[in-house]
Amino acid sequence: MIEILQYGFMVNALTAALLSAIACGIMGTYVVVKRIVFISGGIAHASFGGIGLGYFLGIEPVICVIPFSIVSALSIGEVSRRRGLSEDAAIGIIWAMGMAIGIMFISLTPGYAPDLFSYLFGNILTVPYSDLLIMLLLDVVIVTIVYLFYKEFLAISFDEEFATVVGVPAHRLYLLLLCLVALTAVVLIRVVGIILVIALLTIPATVSRRFTDVLWKMMVLSMIFSAMFSIIGIYLSYLCDLPSGSTIILVSSVVFLLSLLIPSRHIFKY
Amino acid sequence: MKGEVIGLRDVCVYHDDLPVLEDVTISIRSHDFLGIIGPNGGGKTTLLKVMLGLITPEKGEVKVLGGDPARNRRHIGYVPQHSLFDHDFPISVMDVVLTGRAGQRLFGRYTDQDKKLAHDTLKMVDMLPFAERQIGKLSGGERQRVFIARALVAEPEVLLLDEPAAGIDAHIQTEFYEILEKLKEKMAIVMVSHDLTAISIYVDKIACLNRRLFYHNSKELTSDDLEAVYQCPVEFIAHGLPHRVLKEH
Structure with missing residues (x-):
């Protein structure tokens, strides 16, 4: 296995796997415990509009998708709170709207859209060096903000209403949390693609949840699982010439299903 | 009003044009124990x-410690x-x-x-030995x-409890109310419940709520109050003095 490290693209792919594991271990934990899986899926899909806009304006799509995904996160966070509007309907609408905007922009862009497939389904074997820098930067932002607001995020995740009563600006912090989910989606686009982002946000955290009752330990475990899934996925996709994004997700899914076979009473929780 | 911790005047709340609260007026003072x-x-x-x-009510005024509830809550x-x-979780x-x-x-x-405060408070409610336990692995009474x-x-300065005794065994409820007994020395307590008997033993004052609030700043309710609230004649059980909720009738 060592000899494949001679290839520059392989080193980039493994670096991307580790960098994405940091974001998805931390934010995936919040997504799972706060039960915002569907919202996060909506944010990730809606940010496809940013990819389209990037093509249209001739800007690097990964850069364009950052502001776009933040706007999607804020709109989903606000719209889903409206009284008289069902939350899942609001999410579904913004989910589809963002994707439609993306497709519209791409069709308006003259010529052929290169790499389009890799944004949708990911291709970790072709991650350029510049994207690694963006991923690193986003990781730093996510880790810093979660470090600063760890106790507030824990309070609003457990009981948002009570947190409001004791004076935590719960709604604003909730929107901040959704923005971090949006940034995580950006980090994961290159690894598994927009369509499969939600799998890496949920599977490692869900598997980790079975092994610990402590939030920060769950984050660390999720990072380890996520890195493991990606690295195994990369190796298998290289070996068998399979699409990397779906290989990573299938590896994760198999581990998830296997973890269900261990009865909970046999699991010692750390 | 002096000593008032929470005051509501003519408060009306609507959900989709349906009234949920109508003209609710109440004043809760420090050391009140209101059910x-x-x-x-x-x-x-x-x-x-x-x-x-x-x-936020559509109509009426809410004061907490003399100010805006969102700021003083x-x-x-x-x-x-x-x-x-x-x-x-x-x-x-x-x-x-x-x-x-x-x-x-x-x-x-x-x-x-x-x-330190968290430690001392857990000790006060006899839950210190469970400090590291995951919250789901407790009985209903322990969790409460x-x-x-x-x-x-x-x-x-005031404690609001929403159906605190629901789903808790009777003997554990007693322990729980004893904690409240101790607390009322230090703060006002407002407890909401549909369980009239349990409430009547411990609280000092009782109000009755069904959209409108019936409250006489005392522990007594009239049979008219209860009929108005439950919208049907209510069967009373007079418990003798310590438990008395209703006027003699």
């Missing part, structure tokens, strides 16, 4: 949320209906109690003082005591 009874769907939880500034300890949260008893201090300052960790501790750790 609010009424049928399910009678607006009890809504009333508590109005006091907490979580629901940090002086209110709130114990919501405990069935409503996620029992599987990865959080320890100690961390649940600490969230009661989360609004004290933004950024960073809990201070040593926060931790943790939620009381979470409300108390911010050192409130």
Whole structure:
């Protein structure tokens, strides 16, 4: 296995796997415990509009998708709170709207859209060096903000209403949390693609949840699982010439299903 | 009014044009121990949320410690209906109690003082041995005591409890009410319940709520009040003096 490290693209792919594991271990934990899986899926899909806009304006799509995904996160966070509007309907609408905007922009862009497939389904074997820098930067932002607001995020995740009563600006912090989910989606686009982002946000955290009752330990475990899934996925996709994004997700899914076979009473929780 | 911790005047709340609370006026003073009874769907939880500034009434005035409820609610300890949260959440008893201090300052960790208060409060409700236990791995009564501790750790001047005895065994309820007995020396307590008998033993004053509030600033209700609230004749059981809720009739 060592000899494949001679290839520059392989080193980039493994670096991307580790960098994405940091974001998805931390934010995936919040997504799972706060039960915002569907919202996060909506944010990730809606940010496809940013990819389209990037093509249209001739800007690097990964850069364009950052502001776009933040706007999607804020709109989903606000719209889903409206009284008289069902939350899942609001999410579904913004989910589809963002994707439609993306497709519209791409069709308006003259010529052929290169790499389009890799944004949708990911291709970790072709991650350029510049994207690694963006991923690193986003990781730093996510880790810093979660470090600063760890106790507030824990309070609003457990009981948002009570947190409001004791004076935590719960709604604003909730929107901040959704923005971090949006940034995580950006980090994961290159690894598994927009369509499969939600799998890496949920599977490692869900598997980790079975092994610990402590939030920060769950984050660390999720990072380890996520890195493991990606690295195994990369190796298998290289070996068998399979699409990397779906290989990573299938590896994760198999581990998830296997973890269900261990009865909970046999699991010692750390 | 002197000593008033929470005051509502002519408060009306509507959900989609349907009245939930109508012309509710009440004044809660320090060291009051008030029980609010009424049928399910009678607006009890809504009333508590109005006091907490979580629901803004369409009409009327709400004052908490003489000011805006949203600004002064940090002086209110709130114990919501405990069935409503996620029992599987990865959080320890100690961390649940600490969230009661989360609004004290933004950024960073809990201070040593926060931790000491949480420790002492858990001790007061006899839950210190369970401090590291995951919140879902407690019995209903134990969990209720943790939620009381979470409300108390911010050192409130008034405690609001929403159906605190629901789903708890009778003998454990007694322990629970004894904790409240001790607390009423230090703060006003408002407890919402549909269980009239339990409430009548411990509280000092009773109000009856079904959209409208019937309250005489005392522990007595008239049979007319109860009929108006439950909208049917209510069978009374007179318990003798210590438990008396109704006037002699």
